[in-house]
Amino acid sequence: MEFEPVICFEVHAELNTRSKLFCACPNAIAQGPNKHICPVCTGQPGVLPVLNKRAVELCIKTGLALNCKINPKARFARKNYFYPDLPKGYQISQYEEPLCEDGTLMVHLRDQELIPVGIKRVHLEEDAGKLVYPSKGIEEAPYTLVDFNRAGVPLIEIVSDHQRDPITSLELAKAYLENIRQLLRYIGVSHCQMELGQMRADVNISLRPKGSKGFGNRVEIKNMSSFRFILEAISYEMKRQEELLRQGQEILQETRLFDEARKITIPMRSKEDAPDYRYFPEPDLVPLDLSERDIQRIREEIPELPWSKAQRFMDQYGLSREEAMVITKEKGVSDYFEACALKFMDKRRLYTWITKELFRIVPREEITPEGCAFPPEFMVDLISLLESKRLTEGLAREVMERSLGGSLSPSKIVELEGIEIMDEKEGLMEVVKKVLVQNPEAVQKVKMGQVNTLNFLVGQVMKETKGKADPKVIRDLLMKEI
Numbered sequence: 419m420e421f422e423p424v425i426c427f428e429v430h431a432e433l434n435t436r437s438k439l440f441c442a443c444p445n446a447i448a449q450g451p452n453k454h455i456c457p458v459c460t461g462q463p464g465v466l467p468v469l470n471k472r473a474v475e476l477c478i479k480t481g482l483a484l485n486c487k488i489n490p491k492a493r494f495a496r497k498n499y500f501y502p503d504l505p506k507g508y509q510i511s512q513y514e515e516p517l518c519e520d521g522t523l524m525v526h527l528r529d530q531e532l533i534p535v536g537i538k539r540v541h542l543e544e545d546a547g548k549l550v551y552p553s554k555g556i557e558e559a560p561y562t563l564v565d566f567n568r569a570g571v572p573l574i575e576i577v578s579d580h581q582r583d584p585i586t587s588l589e590l591a592k593a594y595l596e597n598i599r600q601l602l603r604y605i606g607v608s609h610c611q612m613e614l615g616q617m618r619a620d621v622n623i624s625l626r627p628k629g630s631k632g633f634g635n636r637v638e639i640k641n642m643s644s645f646r647f648i649l650e651a652i653s654y655e656m657k658r659q660e661e662l663l664r665q666g667q668e669i670l671q672e673t674r675l676f677d678e679a680r681k682i683t684i685p686m687r688s689k690e691d692a693p694d695y696r697y698f699p700e701p702d703l704v705p706l707d708l709s710e711r712d713i714q715r716i717r718e719e720i721p722e723l724p725w726s727k728a729q730r731f732m733d734q735y736g737l738s739r740e741e742a743m744v745i746t747k748e749k750g751v752s753d754y755f756e757a758c759a760l761k762f763m764d765k766r767r768l769y770t771w772i773t774k775e776l777f778r779i780v781p782r783e784e785i786t787p788e789g790c791a792f793p794p795e796f797m798v799d800l801i802s803l804l805e806s807k808r809l810t811e812g813l814a815r816e817v818m819e820r821s822l823g824g825s826l827s828p829s830k831i832v833e834l835e836g837i838e839i840m841d842e843k844e845g846l847m848e849v850v851k852k853v854l855v856q857n858p859e860a861v862q863k864v865k866m867g868q869v870n871t872l873n874f875l876v877g878q879v880m881k882e883t884k885g886k887a888d889p890k891v892i893r894d895l896l897m898k899e900i
């Protein structure tokens with residue numbers, strides 16, 4: 419018998435808002451612990467929450483991008499549990515009436531195949547604070563510190579559906595997480611920087627015989643914030659559960675933790691003592707009352723999504739599928755490409771200069787039409803210089819690095835510094851002759867028909883001229899002389 423996994427994700431993402439969900443404290447990286455706190459987000463007696471409108475809009479925006487139904491009368495609920503990082507003793511979340519339900523994400527598997535994954539719900543909630551242990555682990559620490567900067571930061575929780583179009587392979591699980599992250603970044607809902615904990619996931623996983631529609635007992639793995647660990651944990655759980663099932667044993671329904679060092683999951687708590695959260699409607703917040711117009715306005719904020727943009731780039735600019743996928747991975751990069759593309763015929767050259775040269779010197783997250791240290795006008799200018807053969811690739815690279823972050827355009831730098839291609843008139847022939855005299859053996863080989871050796875000679879001339887000459891011209895001159 420062959421088994422297949424049924425994988426369900428609860429993805430948490432911190433929203434890009436200026437302030438926290440229920441108070442005016444900044445939602446930003448703080449200079450030190452407990453800097454962004456107030457009586458509301460530290461749960462002092464007598465305070466009342468005031469809902470952040472932008473957070474509601476961003477949650478709806480996510481729901482719309484995931485093809486969910488939006489509940490105009492959504493309400494908040496109290497999730498009660500005791501933990502020292504939760505100052506009120508409860509978390510304001512959503513339970514029975516979440517903002518968004520019943521969506522679908524078309525996941526791009528291997529950038530080609532489209533597989534639907536059901537989205538059960540997307541809801542809004544507040545984050546908890548952070549416990550800080552002075553030594554390595556919770557067990558050895560003599561005391562614990564608490565930092566409430568994160569308490570009250572708005573989160574969305576995206577729950578995939580284990581019944582309707584579930585995730586049934588490790589490969590699809592990976593593609594799903596990548597697509598969710600790309601989508602949230604594209605629509606400007608979250609930065610999703612995993613290393614800052616801005617995106618985290620809980621995973622539910624069970625096995626069933628392949629082809630069956632039933633469900634086995636599921637195991638939950640909590641709070642992971644790296645794609646690699648999430649996939650390692652799923653992969654380990656698949657093997658562990660399959661072994662037990664093959665031995666005729668039952669899978670215990672329980673919560674497990676992933677031990678990152680040993681790459682195994684270990685039991686945390688069983689179903690018997692699973693917490694009872696005693697959910698009830700939040701009495702301090704009235705239910706929402708959204709109009710069709712409010713929702714329409716948010717729908718209009720959603721930009722072209724990466725997958726349709728990739729298709730359009732293929733049709734409009736003649737990029738291959740692979741190239742279109744690379745250039746549309748980050749919204750800023752795709753906007754940058756488009757800001758330049760309208761000016762050139764040769765889109766492939768532009769693609770190469772962005773992915774090979776710009777990616778080398780500017781971090782991808784910093785590439786946007788407005789914010790890039792090498793703005794689109796400079797790129798257009800530089801490629802024009804290449805196209806009109808006023809620069810070699812080597813010189814262009816040098817000019818690019820020199821204009822990076824400055825106000826001088828590539829043309830201006832070329833003009834001011836007198837940079838120009840070395841050609842016959844500029845003494846290139848002398849260099850060619852010198853190289854030929856220095857390498858008699860290579861010349862002999864080329865005469866015998868060893869074409870590869872010619873490339874070596876081209877390289878020697880390039881070195882002598884410090885990349886100032888066009889390799890094609892050098893090649894022609896060498897051939898003429900030999």
Ligand SMILES: [Zn+2]
Pocket residue numbers: 438441442443454455456457458459460570
């Ligand atoms: Zn606050």
